[in-house]
Amino acid sequence: MTTINKFISLYIKLMIQQLKCMMAYKMDFLIMLAFTFFTQISGLFFIYLIFSKIPYIDGWNMWEVIFMYGMIYFTEGVINFLFEGTWLLGQYIHSGNLDRYILRPLPIGMQVLATKINLDGFGKILISACMMAKALSMLEVNWNLAKVGMFILFILSASIIRVCLNLSANCTCFWLKSGNTSFAHLIHTFSEFGKYPLTIFQTGIQFVLIFIIPYAFISFFPTLYILDRGEYAVIGLLTPVVALITICITFVIFKLGLRVYDSPGN
Amino acid sequence: MSLIEVQALSKSYRNTIKEPGVKGAFKHLIHPKYEDKVAVSHVSFTVERGEKVAYIGSNGAGKSTTIKMLTGILLPTSGKISVNGLDPHKNRIENTKNIGVVFGQRTQLWWDIPIIESFKLLKDIYEIPGPMYKKNLEIFCDILGMEQFIHQPARKLSLGQRMRADIAASLLHNPPILYLDEPTIGLDVAVKEKVHEFLNYINKEKKTTILLTSHDLADIEKICDRIIIIDQGTVIYDDTIQKIKGELISERKINALIEDTGNVLEEKLKNLPVTVIREDTNKVSILFSQNEIAAVTILENMLQITGIQDFSIEEPGLEQLIKKVYNGTFLIS
Amino acid sequence: MKKYISLFKCAVQETMIYRWNFFFGILSKFAVTIVMFYIWRIMFKSNQIIAGYTWESMKVYLFVSFLCTSTISWNAEMSMSKKVIQGNIIADLIKPVNLRTVTLVQAIGNSFFSNLCAIGIMFYCAIFIFKVSLPTDFQIWISFLISIGLSFLLNFILSYIFSLFSFWTSNAYGIATARSTISNFFSGALVPFELFPPLLARIAFLLPFKGIVYIPTSIFIGTLSGSEIYHALMGQTIWLMVLWGISNLLWKQAVQQVTINGG
Numbered sequence: 001m002t003t004i005n006k007f008i009s010l011y012i013k014l015m016i017q018q019l020k021c022m023m024a025y026k027m028d029f030l031i032m033l034a035f036t037f038f039t040q041i042s043g044l045f046f047i048y049l050i051f052s053k054i055p056y057i058d059g060w061n062m063w064e065v066i067f068m069y070g071m072i073y074f075t076e077g078v079i080n081f082l083f084e085g086t087w088l089l090g091q092y093i094h095s096g097n098l099d100r101y102i103l104r105p106l107p108i109g110m111q112v113l114a115t116k117i118n119l120d121g122f123g124k125i126l127i128s129a130c131m132m133a134k135a136l137s138m139l140e141v142n143w144n145l146a147k148v149g150m151f152i153l154f155i156l157s158a159s160i161i162r163v164c165l166n167l168s169a170n171c172t173c174f175w176l177k178s179g180n181t182s183f184a185h186l187i188h189t190f191s192e193f194g195k196y197p198l199t200i201f202q203t204g205i206q207f208v209l210i211f212i213i214p215y216a217f218i219s220f221f222p223t224l225y226i227l228d229r230g231e232y233a234v235i236g237l238l239t240p241v242v243a244l245i246t247i248c249i250t251f252v253i254f255k256l257g258l259r260v261y262d263s264p265g266n
Numbered sequence: 267m268s269l270i271e272v273q274a275l276s277k278s279y280r281n282t283i284k285e286p287g288v289k290g291a292f293k294h295l296i297h298p299k300y301e302d303k304v305a306v307s308h309v310s311f312t313v314e315r316g317e318k319v320a321y322i323g324s325n326g327a328g329k330s331t332t333i334k335m336l337t338g339i340l341l342p343t344s345g346k347i348s349v350n351g352l353d354p355h356k357n358r359i360e361n362t363k364n365i366g367v368v369f370g371q372r373t374q375l376w377w378d379i380p381i382i383e384s385f386k387l388l389k390d391i392y393e394i395p396g397p398m399y400k401k402n403l404e405i406f407c408d409i410l411g412m413e414q415f416i417h418q419p420a421r422k423l424s425l426g427q428r429m430r431a432d433i434a435a436s437l438l439h440n441p442p443i444l445y446l447d448e449p450t451i452g453l454d455v456a457v458k459e460k461v462h463e464f465l466n467y468i469n470k471e472k473k474t475t476i477l478l479t480s481h482d483l484a485d486i487e488k489i490c491d492r493i494i495i496i497d498q499g500t501v502i503y504d505d506t507i508q509k510i511k512g513e514l515i516s517e518r519k520i521n522a523l524i525e526d527t528g529n530v531l532e533e534k535l536k537n538l539p540v541t542v543i544r545e546d547t548n549k550v551s552i553l554f555s556q557n558e559i560a561a562v563t564i565l566e567n568m569l570q571i572t573g574i575q576d577f578s579i580e581e582p583g584l585e586q587l588i589k590k591v592y593n594g595t596f597l598i599s
Numbered sequence: 600m601k602k603y604i605s606l607f608k609c610a611v612q613e614t615m616i617y618r619w620n621f622f623f624g625i626l627s628k629f630a631v632t633i634v635m636f637y638i639w640r641i642m643f644k645s646n647q648i649i650a651g652y653t654w655e656s657m658k659v660y661l662f663v664s665f666l667c668t669s670t671i672s673w674n675a676e677m678s679m680s681k682k683v684i685q686g687n688i689i690a691d692l693i694k695p696v697n698l699r700t701v702t703l704v705q706a707i708g709n710s711f712f713s714n715l716c717a718i719g720i721m722f723y724c725a726i727f728i729f730k731v732s733l734p735t736d737f738q739i740w741i742s743f744l745i746s747i748g749l750s751f752l753l754n755f756i757l758s759y760i761f762s763l764f765s766f767w768t769s770n771a772y773g774i775a776t777a778r779s780t781i782s783n784f785f786s787g788a789l790v791p792f793e794l795f796p797p798l799l800a801r802i803a804f805l806l807p808f809k810g811i812v813y814i815p816t817s818i819f820i821g822t823l824s825g826s827e828i829y830h831a832l833m834g835q836t837i838w839l840m841v842l843w844g845i846s847n848l849l850w851k852q853a854v855q856q857v858t859i860n861g862g
């Protein structure tokens with residue numbers, strides 16, 4: 001437990017350092033915020049365009065899709081905001097700078113996660129939170145204490161799954177050694193699948209999205225549960241379990257990666 | 267049990283073989299080929315508490331690879347390492363609490379924040395108790411002369427300043443073992459001296475074991491008492507510096523500056539087991555073996571001639587000895 | 600000329616060394632197209648015709664759109680921005696070559712195999728898996744090929760202009776993402792213009808992005824015909840020249856920035 005406490009307080013200190021640096025680059029930040037905003041809006045606009053032609057996609061209405069969209073963007077914002085370090089793992093491996101982390105008495109994975117924060121991730125989080133709030137207000141949801149609790153748990157679990165997915169994907173740099181993050185980027189683009197109801201895809205793709213790259217548990221199943229939709233809604237309860245499993249798998253992958261790390265450069 | 271035990275340590279890498287040009291790149295895309303390169307092969311040695319060991323070899327000999335395995339960065343292909351009873355790769359976190367590491371080419375300091383802030387962060391990471399931290403900081407600042415730049419960020423420091431800060435940073439938590447990989451590369455003479463002084467102090471006061479790789483033999487002579495030479499991945503020499511200099515190499519050289527422009531000196535020493543080389547009109551070198559004749563005897567003979575202006579006795583430098591080790595003219599039993 | 604050829608070769612080699620990255624880059628671009636495919640499929644289940652498209656023609660639209668957007672690989676874009684940020688630009692400023700041409704050649708090189716594979720995948724999937732019907736008119740094929748060529752150049756110059764923005768911010772990933780979002784939206788890659796609300800459609804027709812996807816695709820499907828095709832191709836060419844000029848201006852600005860601030 002002390003490791004966690006130590007990590008958190010360290011993380012906060014590192015974040016403060018980075019915030020200080022960022023304050024120096026205000027222009028940068030504002031431009032990126034504008035771009036982020038535009039990206040989100042165009043995504044929403046696309047959904048609006050589709051639904052202006054047809055009222056339902058496979059039985060799902062616009063606000064339900066917007067809600068799922070929000071979940072995906074929220075988790076993306078979490079990575080960008082807090083754990084941007086995952087994208088830098090490849091660089092560190094390629095340059096040999098990972099050595100520094102290995103030599104410190106702290107879990108390496110955690111050090112990697114804490115390496116960088118990106119404020120426009122916070123913008124994503126805000127916007128997607130608004131999206132979800134609006135969507136929920138337009139939908140009929142049977143709220144009770146348990147459901148609110150589950151919702152918070154879902155947000156947490158979804159974020160964990162997304163972060164672990166991203167970290168594991170970036171671990172491929174241990175084997176590919178090029179420092180190029182294209183595999184992680186590929187996994188990231190798969191999030192597109194998570195924005196829409198799972199049912200529109202063929203079984204093969206559904207299988208991948210449930211068992212291999214579990215985007216279904218980031219948006220689809222939690223949404224099913226919250227909206228009490230259909231017989232599979234109860235699968236949503238598995239989301240925290242999936243989160244735990246992804247943590248374990250990520251842990252193993254990272255450890256394996258360290259074994260083949262060859263610390264280039266002198 | 268020794269503090270550091272290395273047994274039959276080996277490390278090999280798989281490299282891709284690629285032919286040059288577009289055609290080669292294309293072939294590589296379809297059918298990649300690999301070859302195994304051995305960096306370290308069956309290296310064994312032990313280090314006791316308080317020793318100061320130099321670990322040297324030519325570029326690519328396997329020095330850095332060994333250090334990286336000792337510090338837990340690399341996983342050995344085979345063999346065993348035990349540092350203070352721990353396996354550095356398996357028990358990584360425990361082991362890192364016991365070691366300090368300085369890489370000459372890289373810094374462990376945070377780049378954009380003042381050095382003192384980096385130190386404070388390290389204090390938290392290593393859980394250094396307040397009084398110990400304060401005391402160490404004071405002493406280190408004093409010996410290494412860090413007062414003037416301790417409030418600057420690392421990126422603004424000169425190489426000499428950064429290196430001093432790095433060495434101090436590595437020792438704040440009083441580790442029993444300190445690894446240094448090319449710590450004095452690019453440093454000027456004054457800073458090197460400070461570094462030597464500091465390392466000797468640490469070893470004397472805290473019995474810190476030091477394992478040092480360097481190309482700078484001055485470092486080694488000033489600090490270390492033991493030398494391990496590695497070449498092409500294997501250990502080819504492991505013994506004290508005294509031994510390599512004293513007992514095993516008996517060659518000595520007397521350099522003399524004389525007025526004699528004729529052959530008077532050569533005539534005088536004709537019957538002694540020495541080789542006289544006339545370097546210049548006034549400079550003479552006299553080569554001899556300590557086993558065959560004492561320097562004193564030669565000097566006695568020399569001083570019978572007038573006109574000797576100056577002389578000095580040279581011991582073989584470590585560099586020449588090591589060169590001899592490399593080209594095999596120096597046999598090690 | 601020779602030096603450009605060797606630059607090109609270099610860029611091609613670079614992509615092949617990191618073969619996995621090259622492979623993943625293609626899959627990334629493909630993933631989005633696949634999602635779109637399924638969405639449209641569902642939509643066409645309940646409607647025969649949407650905004651003038653049938654399922655058949657929409658399939659073609661999707662696949663040609665994929666082809667058009669993948670002419671510049673993700674890698675090529677990122678390396679353009681990164682080059683600017685890392686200041687390799689300084690080295691290039693010193694060398695005796697035109698920087699923009701260098702970038703163009705490298706982008707072609709970087710995307711070369713990506714394109715070949717993309718075309719291969721596209722045709723295979725389109726013909727055998729999704730059973731898309733192809734046009735038979737020879738003239739259409741010719742105009743299409745010209746249009747695709749122009750589309751590639753437009754794609755490049757827009758990418759290049761965006762990457763020049765890296766002089767002022769330092770976020771390569773952000774720039775590339777922003778570019779692809781704006782581009783995807785206004786080029787018609789996501790959704791054909793026929794689906795846009797009238798105001799947006801008018802804006803989209805005014806911007807250069809339509810030349811990247813909408814025009815070549817419309818030629819291919821047959822939405823445009825006869826003199827319309829000719830006008831569209833002219834439009835692409837004019838925009839190309841205008842953007843080329845803009846990039847020159849931006850470049851001069853950027854160089855000033857470098858020489859004043861010392862990179």
